[in-house]
Amino acid sequence: MFADDVMLFSKGDATSMMLLLQSFSTFSNATGLQVSASKSSAYFRNVPEQLESEILQISGFSEGSIPFKYLGMPIQTTRLKKQDCECLVDKICARIHGYGARKFSYAGRPKDEGGLxxxxxxxxxxxxxxxxxxxxxxxxxxxxxxxxxxxxxxxxxxxxxxxxxxxxxxxxxxxxxxxxxxxxxxxxxxxxxxxxxxxxxxxxxxxxxGTRPRVHWVKAVWNGWALPKHQFLGWLVAHEALNIAARLARFGVDIEDKCSLCGLVSETIEHLFCDCLYSRRIVRELNKKTAWVFPVREVMTWCVHRTGTVLQRGIQIAMMLGLLYQVWQQRNKGKIENVLICPEVVAGCRGWWWWLQGGLCGWHGGEVSGGSGADVGGGSGGGRIGRWWWVVKITH
Known part of the structure; x- marks a missing residue:
């Protein structure tokens, strides 16, 4: 009767209807909402016709007939049958079998089985x-x-x-x-x-x-050192579920299939993160800054089999997931905004550069140069963990 559908019940007599209308008036004065009489209906059961006419005249409502639908559900005086709910079942089934719901089969699993x-x-x-x-x-x-x-x-x-x-x-x-x-x-x-x-x-x-197979990359993707959005993108990469041009074309989406970063070949996950000249320039720049080699083609295997301390493995994996995120972000800007940032600028942005300048650049062969236990809190000097954490939180 107002912005949303409301059902109200009363006795089938003129006095009860007058009290109901007075309540409407009080509510409208307090809230500013008005009853839409033209869109409201009155339904009667075992009420004399003369009294029905009197109530309709007082209220200004039109007379409705039973059965009717309320919020998509049929309202009737008898027990609902299967065919009465078919329209609602059809809507629910259509939603369940939709594109987004099909992908939920991955999400509805434990993380060690490849889910969310x-x-x-x-x-x-x-x-x-x-x-x-x-x-x-x-x-x-x-x-x-x-x-x-x-x-x-x-x-x-x-x-x-x-x-x-x-x-x-x-x-x-x-x-x-x-x-x-x-x-x-x-x-x-x-x-x-x-x-x-x-x-x-x-x-x-x-x-x-029951018992289901475990995925080998769970610790590489769900890494406590990486940002949640980087982890989620890594999860999509592991399932090859990114909406790249080649994949969208299979669903009938009319989109330019050329890579928006290099414009040379068709866009696939392997090309985007491994073979694209743009991505490889970012990787080369990061290799110069860190003295680490990032084998993007074997990203998940590389992340799983990293050696060194927990700190070393964590930060290296976080950087790899961050690299995937940066490449994907630049790809989207190229597709949507037709804007492409120089790869060297991407590799040297604050989110990467401050992290590396915090002392991790001196980390060669598995040892952290400089710093002490007091530096872990992120203070001045050679602080590593605290500085990295602070930088990532404010720049991504």
Whole structure:
């Protein structure tokens, strides 16, 4: 009735309607929002026609008919049927099968399996429903369990019980999950192939997912030394999921497929980060400043098999991920803004230069030159860790 749809209920008499309209008036005076009578409807049930006409005349609303839709859901006086919700199901399925949702299959994995560490929500929902299954199997002392036993089970064995088609949608869903997880119910207890014992949603979730292969680059991408946006880009590179020209063309996107940095060949991930003249000039400039060799073509393998202390490996990997980010950022500027910065300028920007000038340039052969324990806090002199951290935080 206002900016958003609102449903209000009252008795079907003129007095109740007058009180409702007075409430509208008070609300409008306080907030400045006005009722849109032309877009509002009144629905009646078991109200005499004469009284309906009187209420419509007082309110100025039009008479609506049941069933109607509210926020996409059909509202009717009888129980909803499957076909009544088909339009809503179709919209949800279209969203689930959309381009962005397809890519979520990567994200819904632990990090060591190549994901972003997010839970698979469908599987997690099953694990949470499994808690209800466990409550019934353990015959816990709750009103809901007693109600289920008296209205549905009626003395039947829970693990062998089959729900009828007349049961509610929620109850059929619980029974479906029960059928899926009963293989883990052995000798009166849950055995998730992890640790026998009581039911836990986490154990059930792990049991549903099973054992999956681990990726070798997890420590290279999810490196505590690198910025989160650099880590995320490294994750996309590892999955070859960057929206480069060659990949977008496969989805039917009409875009210039030439590399926006060199303009010589078609843009691919390997060319962009390994073979492009622009990227190689940035790498050469960084090699001069650090005396490190960055083999971009084997970026993930190089990051995984670095030697040295934790500090050395962390900063080297962070620099490699930062290099990928800088190249990708310049590529986007070239595509969108038609602007291209000199590679030597990119390699010498504050985010790189201050970091290197902080003393890491003297780090040859695996040793940090100068500095002491007091320098770690980022003060003046040969401070390494604190200075690097401060520089990265304020310049990226």
């Amino acid at each position: 560490g997010l839970k698979d929500q469908e599987t997690w929902n099953k694990a949470m429903v499994g808690r209800l299954v466990d409550s019934v199997s353990m015959q816990r002392d709750s009103i809901w369990v007693h109600w289920v036993q008296s209205n549905y089970l009626k003395g039947q064995e829970w693990m062998e019980y089959k729900s009828s088609t007349n049961s509610s949608l929620v109850w059929r869903r619980i029974c479906r999950v029960k059928d899926e997880i009963r293989a883990g119910y052995v000798n009166g207890q849950w055995n998730w192939n992890v640790q026998p014992g009581g039911f836990t949603p986490a154990g059930c979730y792990a049991w549903f997912r």
